[in-house]
Amino acid sequence: MAYKKSNNIDVKKINKNIIYKYILENKKVSKNSISVSLNISMPTVWQNLKELLDNNLIEEVGEFESSGGRKAKAISIVENAKFAVGVDITKNHISMVLVNLVGSVVKNIRLKKSFSYSNEYFLWFEKSIKDFIFDVDINSILGVGISIPGIIDRTGISISSSHVLKIKEVPCYDFSRYIPFNCIFINDANAAGFAESKYIENNAVYLSLSNSVGGAIIFSKELYTGDNVRAGEFGHTAIVPNGEKCYCGKRGCLDCYCKASLLSDLSNGKLNVFFDKLNKGDKKITEVWDRYLYYLSIAVNNLRMSFDCDVVIGGYVGAYFADYLNDFKNKVAKLNTFEENANYVKVCRHHFEGAALGAALVHIDSFIKSV
Ligand SMILES: [Zn+2]
Structure with a gap:
């Protein structure tokens, strides 16, 4: 097996990157805490901090309280440098x-x-x-x-x-x-x-319920896009054999049963109006929502069985989903072969943009x- 031995330049670059990420993740740190936490010698820490300071990527932001002796300087990254x-x-x-x-x-x-x-x-x-x-x-x-x-x-x-x-x-x-x-x-x-992956421990699938249904797979906090950059096209997984006709030309795709427009079309294209009516107990709207959740629960259970990780409900519908999450978890849990609850179902953090x-x-x- 061929491998490339790290040289001094590589090590220097790696150290600088580790130090920068450490400051980024911990927001406010001292030189000493960098050295101790990362097990990097103090002279190496100093040298790298100087470079980061010279490039305006970090800054001194005051001092830490001290129980005796000199107060340590607090260092943060320059958030608006780029x-x-x-x-x-x-x-x-x-x-x-x-x-x-x-x-x-x-x-x-x-x-x-x-x-x-x-x-x-x-x-x-x-x-x-x-x-x-x-x-x-x-x-x-x-x-x-x-x-x-x-x-x-x-x-x-x-x-x-x-x-x-x-x-x-x-x-x-x-x-x-x-x-x-x-x-x-x-x-x-x-x-x-990818925006949601910042809040994910490790792995997750993201299900986008907008005017078409799509998704993303986050593996070890990185996007997994597949061999043809089509990974996560959950909207075209067949959920009803020979079911409704999808815009893709096939039948029974999840898109036909879980696109957001199925809901918003009943309220002049406004999803917020749909959920207002739902909360007021509108009979027709409630029936449509129950049917929607029925198909969505099958899809989410399939994702859990396939990927064994959190499933994040996102897209236009995801923005309204928090109020219905507990009921939905019960529906999904009933379908699961191995688990009692469906606490792996999460709602997206970013509702818009x-x-x-x-x-x-x-x-x-x-x-x-x-x-
Ligand atoms: Zn389709």
Whole structure:
């Protein structure tokens, strides 16, 4: 087996990265605690901190209380040293977020604009991004992450298909050619799942219940995208043999039974109105919701059996799901062969702009790994 021996430069780089991540995770630390916790000698800690200070990636933020002797200086990372822009493109809107190095959304905006595959749209898209970041130092921007409701090909240079945007085999460059930053493209459910992965212990599957059903697989806190970047397309797992016709052309797909529009279509396209009516005990709405949860419970149990990890309910419906979680857990638990309860079912943390956030976090994550 061939292997590469680490040289001094590698070790130095690794140490710097470990120290930076330690400060990031612990928010406020002393030099001594870095040395003790990471088992790195004090001179090496000093040397790396100096480099991080010189690059404006960390800062001194006061002193720790002392029980005697000199007070230790407190060190934190400079949260706003770098930013990434996340954009979520949907059929009728774009959402944008500006995200800093600790993953906080510094500002956000949602603009109404129907997608069209046209130069007019792409020029508007560029102007919207520039307007959004007009007050941000462009040298601090790591890049733009663009979430698309569709399948991005393995190379990341073309969009294989998007049912929502009605495009097929188009180059990502059409979206990014006017944007003067490094752009990456990511499937919307993968992006939203990636945003949730920050709260996940280790592994999870994310089920996106929006106007189409999708998902993401988080394995060891990283996105697992599969051999063809189609992992997590739970919407097209068959749940009813020879069932309802799906937009994909097949029958009985989960999408037909658990897309959010099944609910919002009953309340003028407004999901919040659907849940208002549900809470008021509307009979028809209650029947639809019960049927929805019936199919959803089968899907969630299948995911648990397949992946043996937490299942996070997300997407448009996920934003309203917390009130119904306990009842839903009981439904799912009854289907499970091995477990008494379904405490592995969780509700997403990010109710809105999750996909835009996740797209931005791809840049933030890769920067942190590169420090
Ligand atoms: Zn389908």
